Amino acid sequence: MNDETNYYHEKLKEIERRYSKEENERLKKWRETTLKSWEKLTNPVYRDYENSSGIKIRDLYTETDLPQNMEDITGLPGEYPFTRGVYPNMYRGKLWTMRMFSGFGSPEDTNKRLKYLISHGETGLSVAFDMPTLYAYDCDNPKSEGEIGKCGVNVTTLKDMETIFDGIDLSKVTTSMTINAPAHVLTAMYFAIAQKQGLDLNNVGGTVQADILKEYIAQKEWIYPPEAHLRIIRDMMTYCTENAKKWNYISISGYHIREAGASAVQELAFTLADGFYYVEMGKKAGLDVDKFAPRLSFFFNSSINFFEEIAKMRAARRIWATVLKEKFGAKNPRTMMLRFHTQTSGYSLTWQQPLNNIIRTTVEAMAAILGGTQSLHTNSYDEAMALPTEDAVKVALRTQQILAEETGIADTVDPLGGSYYIEWLTGKMEEEAMRYFDKIESMGGILEAVKNGYIQREIAATSYKRQKRLEDGKEIMVGVNKYVDEDEKPLNILRIGKEAEKRQLERLREVKSKRDEKLVKKTLDDLKNAFLDENKNIMPYVIEAVKSYATIEEISNVGREIYGGWKEPVIV
Amino acid sequence: MVDGKNRSLFKDKPIKILLAKPGIDGHDRGVFVLAKAFRDAGMEVLYAGLLPTPEEVVDTAVNEDVDVVALSLLNGAHMTVFKKVADLMKQRGIDDIALVGGGTIPDEDKPSLEAMGISGNYGPGTPLSVIIEHVTRRAEEARLKKLR
Numbered sequence: 001m002n003d004e005t006n007y008y009h010e011k012l013k014e015i016e017r018r019y020s021k022e023e024n025e026r027l028k029k030w031r032e033t034t035l036k037s038w039e040k041l042t043n044p045v046y047r048d049y050e051n052s053s054g055i056k057i058r059d060l061y062t063e064t065d066l067p068q069n070m071e072d073i074t075g076l077p078g079e080y081p082f083t084r085g086v087y088p089n090m091y092r093g094k095l096w097t098m099r100m101f102s103g104f105g106s107p108e109d110t111n112k113r114l115k116y117l118i119s120h121g122e123t124g125l126s127v128a129f130d131m132p133t134l135y136a137y138d139c140d141n142p143k144s145e146g147e148i149g150k151c152g153v154n155v156t157t158l159k160d161m162e163t164i165f166d167g168i169d170l171s172k173v174t175t176s177m178t179i180n181a182p183a184h185v186l187t188a189m190y191f192a193i194a195q196k197q198g199l200d201l202n203n204v205g206g207t208v209q210a211d212i213l214k215e216y217i218a219q220k221e222w223i224y225p226p227e228a229h230l231r232i233i234r235d236m237m238t239y240c241t242e243n244a245k246k247w248n249y250i251s252i253s254g255y256h257i258r259e260a261g262a263s264a265v266q267e268l269a270f271t272l273a274d275g276f277y278y279v280e281m282g283k284k285a286g287l288d289v290d291k292f293a294p295r296l297s298f299f300f301n302s303s304i305n306f307f308e309e310i311a312k313m314r315a316a317r318r319i320w321a322t323v324l325k326e327k328f329g330a331k332n333p334r335t336m337m338l339r340f341h342t343q344t345s346g347y348s349l350t351w352q353q354p355l356n357n358i359i360r361t362t363v364e365a366m367a368a369i370l371g372g373t374q375s376l377h378t379n380s381y382d383e384a385m386a387l388p389t390e391d392a393v394k395v396a397l398r399t400q401q402i403l404a405e406e407t408g409i410a411d412t413v414d415p416l417g418g419s420y421y422i423e424w425l426t427g428k429m430e431e432e433a434m435r436y437f438d439k440i441e442s443m444g445g446i447l448e449a450v451k452n453g454y455i456q457r458e459i460a461a462t463s464y465k466r467q468k469r470l471e472d473g474k475e476i477m478v479g480v481n482k483y484v485d486e487d488e489k490p491l492n493i494l495r496i497g498k499e500a501e502k503r504q505l506e507r508l509r510e511v512k513s514k515r516d517e518k519l520v521k522k523t524l525d526d527l528k529n530a531f532l533d534e535n536k537n538i539m540p541y542v543i544e545a546v547k548s549y550a551t552i553e554e555i556s557n558v559g560r561e562i563y564g565g566w567k568e569p570v571i572v
Numbered sequence: 573m574v575d576g577k578n579r580s581l582f583k584d585k586p587i588k589i590l591l592a593k594p595g596i597d598g599h600d601r602g603v604f605v606l607a608k609a610f611r612d613a614g615m616e617v618l619y620a621g622l623l624p625t626p627e628e629v630v631d632t633a634v635n636e637d638v639d640v641v642a643l644s645l646l647n648g649a650h651m652t653v654f655k656k657v658a659d660l661m662k663q664r665g666i667d668d669i670a671l672v673g674g675g676t677i678p679d680e681d682k683p684s685l686e687a688m689g690i691s692g693n694y695g696p697g698t699p700l701s702v703i704i705e706h707v708t709r710r711a712e713e714a715r716l717k718k719l720r
Contacts, residue, residue, distance in 0.1 A: 131596035131647050135623075143625075146652020147596055220598030220622055261601045347601075351695055384696065385676055386648065460604040467605050471700055480697040490679050496648065568622060571600075572607040 007327045008437035015431045018067040019424075027062055035059075048474055051308040052466070053265035055428055061420035067427050073318075074423065077413045079333075081321035083314050083426065084414040085372040086337040091410035096368075097375035098400045099176060099341065103128035103153035104387045105500040107163035110153040114168065116390065120397060124375060126176040127164065128152030128387075129186075134221045136182040136556035139504040149500030151387070152178075156504060156553075158546045159511045161189040162196075170194045174205035176251070176341070176375075181223040183210035183249075184232050185555050188542040191244065207248035207297060207341075210236065213274040214253050216450045216568065218260035218459065223556055226447060228563035232538065233278070234285050239539035241292045250278060251299045251341065258301035259347050261463020264312045265429055267301060269436035270455055272319055273446040276437075279328050290332040293324065298340035302368040304348040304360055310416060311425035313371030316340070319430055342368035343377040349384040352479035354491050357381035362399050369409055370416055376400060386493040453569035460571055508551070515549040523548045528558050582614075587711040589640040592620035592629045595653035599646035602674065602696065606642065609700045610707070626656035633661075633669050639711040639718075643690065645675045651684065658688040668717035670710035674703070 023031075049057045067073045075081050078088030087093055100117055103110045114125055129152040132144035139148050139156045148154045155161055165175075170193065179186045187208050194204045212229040215222050222229065236249040254262075254271035262270065275296060282292045300316065302309045320338035324330040344364035349357045358381045365378050378396040380388030388396070403409055416422045443449045450456070469475045476482050523545040530536040545555050589610055591603050603619065611617045618636055620629055633641045643654050654673055661671065672692035673685055682693045692706050 131649070135596050137596070143596060146649040147647065150648035215598075220600060259601070261604070347696075350697055352697065385678060460608070463601055464605050464608045467609070467700065477697065481699075493678060572604050572611075572617075572619065 006438060006441050007323075008434055008441050011322070011326075012431065012434040012438050015427065015434055018069070018073065019427060019431075020064060020068070022064070023062075024064050027060075027064060051264065051305050052303065053263040053308065053429070053432060055265070055308075055425070055432070061424050063420060065420050065424040067423065070423065073427075074417065080325065080336060082317040082337055084417045086317065086339055086374075088413075090372065090413040091369075091404075092413070095404055095410065096373050097124040097174075097341075098122055098397060098404075099124040099126045099375045099377055100393060100397055101126040101128050101176075101178065101343065101377045102393070103130075103164075104151075104494070105149035105153065105496050106503045107153055107155070107160045108503070109149070109500065110164050111166055111168075113390075114164070117393070117397070118168075118173070120394065121401070122397065124174050124176065125168075126178070126377065128178055130154045132156075133552065134179065134181065136185070136223050136552050138551045138553040139501070139508055141553060145501075148504055149496050154500065154504050155186065155189070156508050156551050157511050157549050158189050158192055159507060159549065160504070161186070162193060165190075165193055170197055170204060171199055174207070176207040176209075178209050180209050180212055180215050180219070181221055181229065182552055182556055183208040184236055184539065184542050185546060185552050187236065187247070187249065188539070188546045191543055192547050201244040202246065204244060205246040207251050208236075209253055209299070210250045211253045211274060211299075213277060213446060213450060214257055214271070216566075217257055217270060217274075217455050218262075219256040220568070222566050224559055224563040225566045226451065228559060230281065230447075231534070232559075234281055235537045235539050237278075237282055237292055238285055238287060239537055240295070241287060245295075248295055248297045250295075251297050252278065253299040255299050255301045255343050257459065258303065258345065260459050261466065262459045263462050264303070264305070264308050265432040266436070266458060266462060268312050268316055268319075268429060269433040269440075270446075270459075271298065271300070272316065272323075272433065273437055273440050273449075275320065276323060276327075277446050279324070283328065289324070289328050289330050290335045293328075293330060294332065294334040294337070297374075298338055300340050300342050300368075300371075300373075301345050302342050302364040302371070302373075303345040304364060306363055306367050307422060307425060308429075309364070309367035310371045311422055311429050313340070313342075313368070313373065314414075314422070314426040315429035315433065317372070318426070319433060339374045341375040341377070342371070342373040344368070344379045346379055346383060348477075349379060349381070350477060350479050351384040351491070352488055353485055354381045354384065356479055357384065358395060358399065361396060362403070365399060365403055366409060369403060370414075372414065382491055382493055385491065387496070389492065389494045451569065453571055456569070456571045511549050519548045520545075520550045520554070524550055524554060524558055527555065528562070531559060531562050581712060581715050587615040587640065587708065587715075588618070588636065588638040589615050589642055589707065589711070590618045590620060590629070590633050590636060590638045591642050591644065592624055592632075592657075593622060593644050594620075594624055594626050594629050594657055595645055595647065595649045596623060597645050597647040597649070598622060599644075599675075602646070603644045606644075606674075606700075606703065609704065613704045613708075615707075626653065626660055629657055630660045630664065630666070634664075634666065637718075638669060639714045640670045640672060640707055642692075642707065643671065643673045643675075645673075648676065650675060650677055651681055654685060654690050655688055658690055661689075668714050668720075670714040672707060672710055674698075 077085035321336035380392035
């Protein structure tokens, strides 16, 4: 920051000025006359009318709550600042992508599940990996024992990825991979398979999460200290901008921040702050913002407070467009568009009375659609306890199809645009997020705020507050702290047996017995040299290493030896 | 939180509890909520940080002379990883530190965990008061053994 003025501070003042603080005469009169006699009637179901962000909700919103210059502030769909949607015709032009996150057990199991979903009308793939893969440990590392295939599919070498995508034409699907710390390794594997299928990488579409800042904030899956991972992201950014133009090398994620306990405003603010950091990084690497930033995409949570979620998503688009244009000098409207994937909230689900989760997911999916999402994952009703069964996944997918094709929810663009409440709340979310940006900037930026634990402590505080509110009955979870059933019947959940582990260990042994050890050593040495030269891009070397069937841990150990690990600051 | 007859047990030295997520699992929302709740209930709370090995957890528990070790996993590996901690404690003959567990633990796994000496095994949505009460009860047992 230093000599620059704090952009966010000035912007906050500007937003505050947009909204009048006073109710008009007509409304005051309504309160004194019409409302008066009704005020003794209060809803016996306790509510303190506060949303997850601690924003107090008033009884009524009217035109006095709209921003001044409402038309400019909101804009039309497909136009700056994109409050009403990134595309002019939204779902009338193209429905959101129904992208069901899946992956468990062995690569064979996951290959079968992906093909099942494709045959039931899914339009995009999304792969979940298990814990050893996410932390870049091989399946035969003692740490991996008991973890193989539990939270997703295990990938130790390219061979596993080849099995996952066996029989799937990568030119016909786009694939999202939820992988962060070793995202460069999985990207390299996907590219290697695409090349084997004879595809030009510029025609390969997909996304890796790769958002390492939110790992330190929330999901806690890192390998190295932040600076090392950020260098890898820089390399993916520059490599993909040149060589894989349809590859979203990062998906800036609020989902996990929210699941870790953040409020909607915190999710919004911390996610976009991460996004701004990546934009600055790209610019520092000498890239033109209008060349690389259009590939940045986002991933939000849709939780149970319906209107708050919709307002959050609308605010996200407006903030991103405004800041990219005003602070980062974007000229191309595409650069200013915030495109995002949404997943309904896992935290909002309960293992008690699990069928109720279908309703929660439906409401959350509706919020995502009304918020203008580009793709959507709906959770399955049994996911509070384990990975979903096939039957439960089908209900979740059908939920989206019913919303899309039966309800008319997607018939018109931004149906809630212009609603006094929604427009007010959108502005309020924007204002509160800006307050966080201002504060984070004054602390020296998001990286500093993460390294010193400020962001993590903010989230832990919100999460504890929410738990206390549940305990005090200020918030209700049906089946948990109200309408509790005494005789819960156990749910038939998906169990991941030991077979996946066994199969993975066997496959690894086979791969290692067949691969050219000299070649493996050479590719790893080359990768090490690339790491040591700050001006080199590691991506071509990672691709060569995966092609030699070096394992995910061997590849990651190159960095581990150079950079070491990371210990997080004290949070509680 | 401590009932009348054992209040004196913790008067000079409050319950000391080590929270740990052994295994490869970054889901720390619950463990942070509990850390705050235990502290608000007057306990001395330690957190083992992320990705400690079972050996590290047991070493810390012994070196810090805690009353209770609370294990949390939400990655489905509890049957392997909780067991490693319980086995280590048994091998080293530690019987004055109570083991409790929590996370996404299916009902059908609970009897086996109990048999390993890991009690509680509460899932998401469990009231904090229930967990605090349970931990307190287990801490009493452990403390009485320490005073033997």
